[in-house]
Amino acid sequence: MRLSSTGPIFTILDGETESNIVTVHIIRARGLCIGAPATAIGTLTVEVSFDDGETFFTLRSGGADVNLAVGKATPLDFVGWTAMRLSSTLEQTSDQVFPTGLVEET
Secondary structure, X not given: OEEEOOOOOEEEOOOOOEOOOEOHHHOOEEEEEEEOOOOOOOOEEEEEEOXXXXXXXXXXXXXXXXXXXXXXXXXXXXXXXOEEEEEEXXXXXXXXXXXXXXXXXX
């Protein structure tokens, strides 16, 4: 395995509640870490798809929804879906960019 310093970028645009969709490129990742900007508002949830982004489900781990804490990085230990996006309960008041880092198979 190797650490990739950067992974896909998720962005929730001003006035929106959902990010762009990142597809199969992350499927080879063994782990993913998402940084949530300190200026994001609302409850930020990770959503995944098994059909390339047609249908999304809230990701759960240990019996709880996977939510992102603002100003913090959240690790995901296993990536086994074909598409992913981030969702907020509130419309953002400015563009919010969520950088990621990947641990990939070598």
